[in-house]
Amino acid sequence: MLGTVASWGSLVEFWGFHQSALWGFVVPAFRDFIRLCPCTRSTPRSKIKEAAQPHPGKSEFGRELDNTRMGERREKNREEGTVLEFVLVDKPVQLQDPCPDVREYACGSISRLVQETRVIPSFLQQDVVRCLGPMLLDKSIAVQETAAGALRNLSACGGLEVCDAMVKQDILTPLAALLQEKMSIFATCLQVINIVSIYSESSSLAVSIFNKEGLINILVQCLQKHEENMDLAICSAYCLQTVTEDNPELLASFSASTLQILDVLIMQSAISMQHLLLRTLVAGCLWNLKGILSCTAQAEAVSTVARILSETLEVDAGQAIMELKQAESQKLAEVNASMRPREEDAMDEESMKINCVPNQGLEDMSDLLPPRDEELKQAEAVLCAQQTALEILVNMCCSEEPSDDEWEDVSSSDESDLCAETCICDSGTGNQMMSPLCLSSEVHAALIKHCVPEKVIKKTTLCNNVISEICFKIPSWKTLVKKMQRVQCRALTCVQNMLSVMDPDVLGDEAALRTVAEHLSQLLFTNLDPPREEEFLEAVTSAIRSLLQVLASRGIPQVMSVLLSPQCLGSQQFLAFSESALRCSNPGVRLNVVSILGVMGSTLSKQAGTAETLHMIGNFLLQVAMKDPSLIVVGEALDAIFDVFGDGKEAELAARSIQLLPTLRNLQPLFRAKIRKEGKDKYSSDQLCVLDNVKVNLRRFIAYQESLQKAGVQ
DSSP, rough: HHHHHHHHHHHHTTTOOHHHHHHHHHHHHHHHHHHHOOOOOOOOOHHHHHHTTOTTTHHHHHHHHHHHHHHHHHHHHHHHHHHHHHHHHHHHHHOSSSSSSHHHHHHHHHOOOOOOOOGHHHHHHTHHHHHHHHHTTOSSSSHHHHHHHHHHHHHHHHHHHHHHHHHHTTHHHHHHHHHHHHHOOOOHHHHHHHHHHHHHOOOHHHHHHHHHHHHHHHHHHHTTTTOOOHHHHHHHHHHHHHHTTTTTHHTTOOHHHHHHHHHHHHHSOOOSSSHHHHHHHHHHHHTTGGGGGGGGHHHHHHHHHHHHHHHHHHHHHHHHHHHHHHHHHHHHHHHHHHHHHHHHHHHHHHHHTTTHHHHHHHHHHTTHHHHHHHHHHHHHHHHHHHHHHHHHHHHTTTTOOOOOOGGGOOOTTTTTOHHHHHHHHHHOOOOSSSEEOOOOEEHHHHHTTTHHHHHEEEETTTOOHHHHHHHHHHHTTHHHHHHHHHHHHHHHHHHHHHHSSOOGGGGOOHHHHHHHHHOOOOHSSSSSSSSHHHHHHHOOOOOOHHHHHHHHHHHHHHHHHHHSSSTOOOOHHHHHHHHHHHHHHHHHHHHHHHHHHHHHHHHHSSTTTHHHHHHHHHHHHHHHHHHHHHHHHHHHHHHHHHHHSSHHHHHHHHHHTTTHHHHHHHHHHHHHHHHHHHHHHHHHHHHHHHHHHHHHHHHHHHHHHHHHHHHOOO
């Protein structure tokens, strides 16, 4: 019975039924059989106990009902999981079937199933990747395309570890062969380039194979086909930007003719949003290739890249999306109006009754109209172009220093050992275009000339609510809201990097800096409910942190006072936010919050009447230093304590009130032990060097506090 029903279920799916239909037939058929089989996966007892706890205030009947439903859900999940494992077993066998239709069906099934992440480990265990590889070179073009789609979904849904495993299983060899053989088949070529791009982002081995196979020539040929197939050209540009980053072996193989092709593409006018995206991606490639250019050509390339990025950011994405949506609606209305008379003429009385359901026919038809897809494609392109432009700017405005950016402001120490000195000070080998913590004059001048900083600041503001509401109402356009939020996050990260490597004057005079300070604090404290995503919180706190550090180091008290005012980062308000930030799972958010409090406390310690506020800041920093699971965050909290309580009468009063000295004495051995226990396994050598430096500073700071205590007693 088991084999009969499973084969019949496969046949149903093969003849075109949806996946949901398959489960509708197979699961009920096996329900009684599965109840007799031992479950291969059970829920831990602790989890069952936790799940069975009733909600406070529910009646006994409610508890009984909830527990019953929970049991039913667990039983259903076990049944579907067992059936799913049974269905997966047959796929590798079907890939070897002599019938091309069966092989295509197996590839298509895998392509759908791997979108469920829980299925992927089972596929890897069955060595499906090695089975799919030969399908890329199958005699049937349909099998080739479906196999490429399955590999793309597996790569996109599996994450970095899965991609790395697939590359190690030599999946790139058949992919490269297919790409070289099927250049004229755009659909297959597009899928393969997508896969190569995903692998190249996550695996250095994939980049090496890319270089060895000489796939750069194919990408350039695809770029030249932008008039025939813009999607293929954009996909190729994405891949080219990925593989040209930090790849000197590939750069050495670039010819003058290839560079000329890129020059032609970048000089074309952006007649559509997809052209804008293509030009932006090519600008990213040109930035990666600057190292192989002469000094004169480098200056011209930097200026060109800055101009293209400026033009991309200048586009009002919200207005563009609004116009594209209106254009789509207008075309849809025109098509509907033109089709309605013909439908009415052809419709008899019987068909009119069938089609009397309001709007059903129109909605179904509108989903298939090319204009709708085209408008959405252009809307996605403008947001992708601006996200790409901001990511390129982040790279242009970041130090190539190998040490962690989060630790560049560690307290200096006369006793710093060689390890810490190597971590912080080894910056003697800058590259041709960048140097640590500063920009070359060419880059700086190009960004200022094209007003890039001002345009980046504008992108830190989301599109207005009207546009978001329009996108939310239409399922296919809803994804644009997430893309708009991502553009905002990239802009905030770009602000952080610009502040780290450029004078704050690039953002304007003191009035402009005050405006930026107020804007960033408003982003942080507005719309706290519901909680924002951690990506946004990390980006906005990073930008505020950089602004505070620059203002403190450059001595701009007027703007600093604005930031610390109750209207912006008023201490009480920010401390309340900090308490909630401690529960954030992203250590970057916690680290930024600690650093901001350190700068705020250091500034306030030099002002009279601030002991009470320093008391609250000190208590918070001590809690972080004692309880945070990340040694990086703990080290930052200790560093902030050194800054806040290093000097000043107000700081001394606050230190005594929070029992700072005895608390640090108790913390010191725990901090040392944690470094010994977790250091080598969880942290890089650079981070360990900095943690050693913090450990030295902690010993010195305790000695300093003890000397203050003795002096006070005397």
